[in-house]
Amino acid sequence: MVLSDIHMPGRLNGIDLAEFLERFEPHIPAILVTGYAEELDRARQVDAHVLSKPFDIALLDSLLRAIAKARQMAPRTPRRVGARWNIASCRRRWETTAITPCSTN
Secondary structure (H helix, E strand, O other): OEEEEOOOOOOOOHHHHHHHHHHHOOOOOEEEEEOOHHHHHHHOOOOOEEEEOOOOHHHHHHHHHHHHHHHHHOOOOOOOOOOOOOHHHHHHHHHOOOOOOOOOO
16 A cells, blocks of 8 residues: 655656556555645556555544454455565656646646
């Protein structure tokens, strides 16, 4: 599971991260948080849960429990033998994809 703010340092943001996960690691759920209303529309177009800041910690708790329950009930998909996820391979894949960072306009 990934919990990310939408604003991150650098050219990419949390929405770009969620789009990456949706494309390459769709079995990993994502939760995005933001305090900026203008980001909500784009954030809701990706397969991620979106929380507006400030949010109640009980809301996050119930969301995490709902995601965990849904994952327990979902059929398991077989993983490749020897397949491992690590940040270095993820970063290389991220840097070579066609995902474009959102504009600052």
